[in-house]
Amino acid sequence: MNKVYSNLGKLVTVDFLLNKWLEWTELSLLCEEALDFSKMTVLNKQYHYFKPQGETCVWLLSESHMAVHTYPENKFFALDVFTCGEEANPNKVVQHFIKNLDIRYYNVNNIMRGIQT
Amino acid sequence: MNKVYSNLGKLVTVDFLLNKWLEWTELSLLCEEALDFSKMTVLNKQYHYFKPQGETCVWLLSESHMAVHTYPENKFFALDVFTCGEEANPNKVVQHFIKNLDIRYYNVNNIMRGIQT
Numbered sequence: 001m002n003k004v005y006s007n008l009g010k011l012v013t014v015d016f017l018l019n020k021w022l023e024w025t026e027l028s029l030l031c032e033e034a035l036d037f038s039k040m041t042v043l044n045k046q047y048h049y050f051k052p053q054g055e056t057c058v059w060l061l062s063e064s065h066m067a068v069h070t071y072p073e074n075k076f077f078a079l080d081v082f083t084c085g086e087e088a089n090p091n092k093v094v095q096h097f098i099k100n101l102d103i104r105y106y107n108v109n110n111i112m113r114g115i116q117t
Numbered sequence: 118m119n120k121v122y123s124n125l126g127k128l129v130t131v132d133f134l135l136n137k138w139l140e141w142t143e144l145s146l147l148c149e150e151a152l153d154f155s156k157m158t159v160l161n162k163q164y165h166y167f168k169p170q171g172e173t174c175v176w177l178l179s180e181s182h183m184a185v186h187t188y189p190e191n192k193f194f195a196l197d198v199f200t201c202g203e204e205a206n207p208n209k210v211v212q213h214f215i216k217n218l219d220i221r222y223y224n225v226n227n228i229m230r231g232i233q234t
Binding site: 006008009011013015017043044046048050054056058060062064065067069071074076078080082084105109111113114115 | 123125126128130132134160161163165167171173175177179181182184186188191193195197199201222226228230231232
């Protein structure tokens with residue numbers, strides 16, 4: 001059976017292991033810059049700090065959403081960028097992070113979202 | 118080189134194509150039920166309605182986040198469930214959706230998040 005994939009959304013996930021950890025004030029700023037750089041429109045934002053450490057932040061975008069989960073004890077954070085529509089490019093967001101972080105290791109996963117019939 | 122994967126998070130993505138579309142009031146209720154069923158703790162929620170159709174909703178959880186993006190014109194929605202920690206099981210959320218929807222097709226993708234060294 002031939003499969004036709006209708007691309008309705010794009011999800012990019014990135015695992016970042018850093019050499020130099022950024023505190024949330026800095027990482028948060030980088031997130032906002034990355035969204036601005038890639039011309040995403042922020043509609044809303046939710047942030048939560050987990051004791052004793054760790055942050056979750058989710059941005060609701062016109063283009064869909066971005067989520068960051070930090071694990072400061074591991075110098076690690078997980079980034080998810082989901083976009084709908086042809087124009088939005090989640091990899092532009094990712095590029096901005098890669099360019100501006102002191103990275104030991106990172107892993108990018110592109111997942112096309114849609115209907116397979 | 119041997120690779121050691123430290124599992125810091127679990128992301129499950131699901132693409133749902135339905136036979137019978139659910140309006141947001143119903144789908145939203147199912148989302149809440151799925152979170153309750155799988156013992157997730159909701160800290161906050163953001164919702165946005167896109168004209169002329171389509172919804173985005175992101176739940177900030179103690180366990181991380183859940184996001185839903187709907188495409189009513191395609192009877193399609195995308196579900197993402199991200200959890201941290203050993204106990205939380207994002208696939209329990211997914212099971213609740215599968216059990217309670219009239220599905221034409223669905224596709225599940227499990228993505229382990231963490232450090233590969």
